[in-house]
Every structure is written in structure tokens, then in C-alpha cells.
Amino acid sequence: MGYLNNQVVTIDAILTKKGRELLAKGDGTFRITQFALSDDEIDYTMYNPNHPSGSAYYGEAIENMPLLEAFPDETQIMKYKLATLPRGTAKMPIISLGLESVVLKQTAATQITPQTLNYLDNNRTSEPSGYVFTISDVRLMSSFTATGINTDSVASLNGGDVPPGFRRTESGKLIPDPTTSANSVTTNGTNVSRTVIGTTLSLRATGVNTLFGSQTALYATLNVIGRDSGARIQVPVIVNKTTT
Amino acid sequence: MGFKRFDPEDLVISNDAVTATVWSNNNPTLTAFYTSSVQVVSSNAEYYYDVYQTASSDDTAAVQFSVAYCDAQGSGSTFYNALVTGSSPTRTNYGQYRTLILGDENASFVFGNQSSSYFYVINVERARYKESLLPGTMTLYISGSGGRQVLTDDSNLGNAAVFTDAGRRYNLVSGSAGTIYTGNNTNGWTANSGSYGWFLPDVGLILLSGEALDGAYASAGGVTLNTTRSFDSASFNQGKIIDGFNAAGDSSFGFTLNSKETLSSDFVFVRARNSEFNYSENPAFISGSTGEVLFNSFIDDPKTYITTVGLYNDNSELLAVAKLSRPLQKDFTKELLVRVKLDF
Numbered sequence: 001m002g003y004l005n006n007q008v009v010t011i012d013a014i015l016t017k018k019g020r021e022l023l024a025k026g027d028g029t030f031r032i033t034q035f036a037l038s039d040d041e042i043d044y045t046m047y048n049p050n051h052p053s054g055s056a057y058y059g060e061a062i063e064n065m066p067l068l069e070a071f072p073d074e075t076q077i078m079k080y081k082l083a084t085l086p087r088g089t090a091k092m093p094i095i096s097l098g099l100e101s102v103v104l105k106q107t108a109a110t111q112i113t114p115q116t117l118n119y120l121d122n123n124r125t126s127e128p129s130g131y132v133f134t135i136s137d138v139r140l141m142s143s144f145t146a147t148g149i150n151t152d153s154v155a156s157l158n159g160g161d162v163p164p165g166f167r168r169t170e171s172g173k174l175i176p177d178p179t180t181s182a183n184s185v186t187t188n189g190t191n192v193s194r195t196v197i198g199t200t201l202s203l204r205a206t207g208v209n210t211l212f213g214s215q216t217a218l219y220a221t222l223n224v225i226g227r228d229s230g231a232r233i234q235v236p237v238i239v240n241k242t243t244t
Numbered sequence: 245m246g247f248k249r250f251d252p253e254d255l256v257i258s259n260d261a262v263t264a265t266v267w268s269n270n271n272p273t274l275t276a277f278y279t280s281s282v283q284v285v286s287s288n289a290e291y292y293y294d295v296y297q298t299a300s301s302d303d304t305a306a307v308q309f310s311v312a313y314c315d316a317q318g319s320g321s322t323f324y325n326a327l328v329t330g331s332s333p334t335r336t337n338y339g340q341y342r343t344l345i346l347g348d349e350n351a352s353f354v355f356g357n358q359s360s361s362y363f364y365v366i367n368v369e370r371a372r373y374k375e376s377l378l379p380g381t382m383t384l385y386i387s388g389s390g391g392r393q394v395l396t397d398d399s400n401l402g403n404a405a406v407f408t409d410a411g412r413r414y415n416l417v418s419g420s421a422g423t424i425y426t427g428n429n430t431n432g433w434t435a436n437s438g439s440y441g442w443f444l445p446d447v448g449l450i451l452l453s454g455e456a457l458d459g460a461y462a463s464a465g466g467v468t469l470n471t472t473r474s475f476d477s478a479s480f481n482q483g484k485i486i487d488g489f490n491a492a493g494d495s496s497f498g499f500t501l502n503s504k505e506t507l508s509s510d511f512v513f514v515r516a517r518n519s520e521f522n523y524s525e526n527p528a529f530i531s532g533s534t535g536e537v538l539f540n541s542f543i544d545d546p547k548t549y550i551t552t553v554g555l556y557n558d559n560s561e562l563l564a565v566a567k568l569s570r571p572l573q574k575d576f577t578k579e580l581l582v583r584v585k586l587d588f
Contacts, residue, residue: 011584012587013512013566016562016563019564032510043528044529045528063571082524088543089543090536092523093535195559
């Protein structure tokens with residue numbers, strides 16, 4: 001008989017760029033309420049269900065690999081989330097945007113309506129709780145909004161039709177609220193991500209020329225995560241400079 | 245679902261005290277005391293001298309503490325204006341520390357049981373002591389023409405600290421690392437000048453009584469520091485006491501002092517039940533473009549490997565992230581408990 005290891009695994013966390021931004025904002029949005037797990041860096045083709053030594057060794061090549069340190073770019077970590085699905089799931093949910101990349105000219109606009117495959121019944125294509133849209137550099141967009149989900153928390157995140165300094169009551173009435181004034185803080189300076197939630201994303205490319213410098217195009221990434229399925233897709237965003 | 249909400253008991257805030265050495269490079273004892281030739285001829289030299297751990301021209305030189313001389317009558321420095329007797333930098337210093345510590349312009353400093361009209365102040369650099377000095381860790385050797393004395397604070401006596409406008413206050417006494425030497429008198433004080441000064445841990449200040457240090461070693465327990473108290477004359481007494489630190493002896497002596505800091509940490513307990521997080525959106529977990537899992541065995545007995553924990557707000561914005569040192573396997577027979585530490 002031996003002792004069971006009752007030690008809890010303890011790990012140190014670092015703040016992401018978004019975490020530091022929200023902490024500096026001080027408007028109450030830096031509040032940890034939920035978590036997700038991911039298997040970034042894992043190559044499941046290294047899992048060997050035919051290992052000659054038996055099932056205890058199937059994951060040998062994965063379990064002993066050293067992992068990289070965490071990096072603070074919230075758009076480049078936690079890429080592949082683990083999902084909670086019923087046992088017996090044969091196909092994983094997949095998000096389809098209908099495009100491989102988002103290419104826009106300056107000031108041009110477009111809309112994206114994701115669909116989730118292998119998760120919903122035949123009569124539905126959009127997840128009931130919507131999608132989390134995150135662009136890695138919001139400076140590329142003069143407008144980045146989502147619609148289709150109308151809960152209070154989502155409306156607060158998206159900005160919606162609630163002007164700064166006001167909040168909407170449960171009955172839908174707008175009333176002054178000095179505590180929400182801080183939410184209208186605009187982040188200036190270097191690139192930061194922006195997240196909105198909805199079923200349809202509307203985005204309009206920036207018209208500001210100074211961001212381009214000597215380049216003819218600006219690049220960012222757009223992450224879309226299904227709030228129900230946990231499925232994720234990332235596509236590049238390219239804004240081409242319009243010559244005048 | 246990819247996200248799981250925390251229960252209230254999953255989030256814990258912990259405050260832990262951390263002690264450390266005060267001086268650069270984690271040196272427990274500062275044995276050499278350097279001043280800057282630029283600063284000692286500058287306009288603020290009559291107020292204080294900065295003390296470095298190495299030559300100030302060295303790339304690694306950093307201010308460890310400053311020393312100021314304070315005099316109730318304004319002696320030891322030149323008058324601001326010859327027509328206003330006694331108004332000088334040393335008197336300004338005295339008033340500054342009197343306001344800070346005593347909070348009363350009519351009060352006077354009483355070290356032990358003796359009133360003092362002039363003293364030296366060691367002002368430890370804030371970045372060095374972080375939050376507060378740690379009582380009971382100080383050992384300071386100082387020499388004068390009359391001998392050598394070693395000083396510490398009396399926090400180990402068991403008496404409650406006296407509270408001033410600058411927080412806790414202990415007496416400076418003869419002894420080392422909080423252990424009092426009672427050869428001079430039972431309290432470790434001088435014979436005729438009271439204690440050697442005050443130790444104020446909450447503001448990083450150490451006051452050294454001029455009267456006590458100027459006393460003779462044999463009869464009073466002083467070191468004969470020879471403070472110059474001439475009026476309208478720049479005596480730079482703060483330089484004398486720094487010389488007294490340097491003259492105290494070899495590398496086994498010097499100035500030993502520790503700091504204390506309270507670190508606040510968020511502990512977040514991440515719990516994954518056996519039925520949760522057993523499938524992955526990792527492209528390598530999926531075979532082909534239609535979403536089939538990579539191995540048929542993964543349909544009923546999926547295996548995932550956790551490498552990263554992400555902490556989110558209500559808006560699903562990633563606030564903090566933690567990596568495991570190696571992948572942890574998860575399946576329908578395993579549960580996971582990870583404690584994530586977030587320091588502020």
C-alpha cells in the first residue's frame with residue numbers, strides 16, 4: 001500500500017494584454033468568473049492506440065513533452081479549447097464562416113454570420129447563445145459590432161444602443177447611471193483586441209491612413225468561438241489601403 | 245460548452261508576508277558606503293547625502309539610503325539669509341521630520357528618557373524596503389574617534405510599539421539583530437543620553453541621536469562622533485556619520501537590515517468534473533474537414549491533454565492564462581483540480 005498523492009497542482013498565471021487593459025480601466029470588467037481549458041501545442045497524431053506495450057503507453061509521446069511558457073497575447077493562446085460533449089460524440093462541432101479570410105478596402109463594410117455544423121439540429125444553423133467575436137487589433141476597424149443576442153450582459157459588452165452614462169432597466173427604460181460612465185473609456189495607443197458577442201458580426205474597415213505608414217495593407221486575426229459548442233475558427237483580416 | 249463558471253468558493257484571496265534583504269543584489273549586509281562626488285557638491289548636499297552600495301559611477305550603483313542631519317537650532321549649515329539667524333537646511337530638516345513623526349510643531353524628540361535637539365536620519369530608499377522595514381533584523385556598526393558601537397532596535401523586548409504619526413516606533417539600543425546588549429544599562433541605552441534614537445519601520449526611517457553618538461564610549465556608550473554645531477557654517481555632518489559607518493571595521497560588520505512586504509494573491513481553483521472537457525477543438529483531434537474525431541476509440545473513450553488554463557470574465561474576454569509544466573490527461577474517468585495563483 002502506498003500513499004496517494006493529495007497535492008494540488010499549483011500554477012502561476014500571467015495577465016493577458018486584455019487583462020492588463022481591463023485592470024487599468026478599473027470599471028469592474030476585470031472580474032474572473034469562468035474558465036476554460038485548452039490543449040494548445042498537443043499533436044494528437046502522436047497518440048498511438050497501437051502501442052505494443054499496451055494502453056498505458058498510448059499517450060507516452062504526449063505526456064512527456066515539455067510545454068512552452070504562457071504568452072500574453074489573448075488572441076494567440078487558448079486557441080483550442082476542450083469541450084464538454086455527450087459521450088459517444090463522433091463528430092466535433094465545426095464553425096463555418098463561408099470565407100477563408102476577411103479582405104476589406106478602407107471604409108468598406110461587411111457582415112459575417114457563422115454557422116455551426118455537427119452540433120445543432122437540422123432546423124438551426126446558429127448557436128442559441130451566439131458567438132464570441134474577437135479581433136486582435138481593433139484599430140483596423142472603424143466599426144466592430146455584433147447583433148442577435150439581447151441579454152443585458154451582452155448588450156453591455158457590445159455597447160448596443162445604451163449611451164455612455166446610462167443603463168437600461170429590466171423594463172427596457174434608459175436611466176442615468178454614473179457608474180457606467182467609466183465604461184465609455186476609449187483605449188488609445190498600441191494594438192488591443194476587442195470582443196463582441198452576437199450571431200452576426202458587422203465590421204467596417206478604418207479610413208485612417210496614418211496606420212498604414214509605408215505599407216499597403218494592415219493585418220489582424222478574427223477569432224470566432226461558439227458559446228454553446230466551444231468550437232472555434234480563426235481567419236486573417238486584411239485591410240487594403242485605398243490609394244487616393 | 246467550452247466555458248465553465250466558477251463557484252464562489254473557487255476564488256480565494258490570500259495575503260502572505262514576504263521578507264527580504266533591503267540592499268541591492270540581495271546582500272544581507274552593506275559593508276561599504278559610497279557617496280556621489282556630484283551630489284555632495286550639489287545644492288541639496290546641505291540637506292542630505294545619498295549613499296550607494298558601490299562607486300556612484302558604476303553601472304550597478306543604486307541609492308540604498310540617504311542620510312540627513314537635523315538640528316533644532318539650525319546649526320551645521322549655512323543660513324538661507326544672513327539676516328535670519330538659525331533658518332538653515334538642518335533646521336528645515338528638523339522641522340520636516342518633526343512634522344512627519346511627531347505631528348506637533350511644539351513637540352520635541354525624546355529618545356529613551358532624554359530630549360534631543362539634533363539627530364541624524366537614515367532614510368531608506370522606498371524601492372529597497374518595499375512596504376516596511378522588518379523590526380528585529382537591524383544591525384548597524386558605527387565608529388567614531390572614541391570607539392565603536394553596534395546598534396539594533398528593541399522590538400524583541402516584548403513591549404508594545406509606541407505609535408507616532410509615522411506609525412510604529414521602537415528605540416535604537418546597543419545590540420545586534422534584535423538582541424539587546426545590556427552592558428551600558430539594562431535597556432541598552434547610553435548612560436546620559438537615553439536611547440540611540442528611533443526605528444520607524446512603517447516609513448523606512450532610522451533616527452540616530454546626536455547626543456548619544458557624540459558621548460564618550462567608556463563613560464556614556466557613545467562613539468565620540470564629533471558633530472559640528474557651528475552656526476552659519478556648512479559642516480556636512482551627514483558625511484561624518486557615513487564615514488563612521490565605513491570606519492566601523494571589516495566585512496563582517498556593516499549595516500544589516502531586512503524588509504517586509506505583504507503580497508496579495510488570488511487563488512483560483514479550477515475543477516473539471518469527469519464528464520467535462522473530454523473532447524477537443526484542436527485540429528489534430530479531428531480527422532478531415534467534416535469533424536470526425538481522429539481515432540474511433542475517441543468516440544466512446546476520448547482522451548484529451550490539458551496544457552493551458554484560461555481565466556475569463558463574463559464577457560468571455562481572456563484576462564489571465566496559466567500553463568502546466570506538462571500535459572495532463574483527461575477522460576471520462578478522471579477529474580482535475582488545479583490551483584492557479586495570480587499575484588498583484
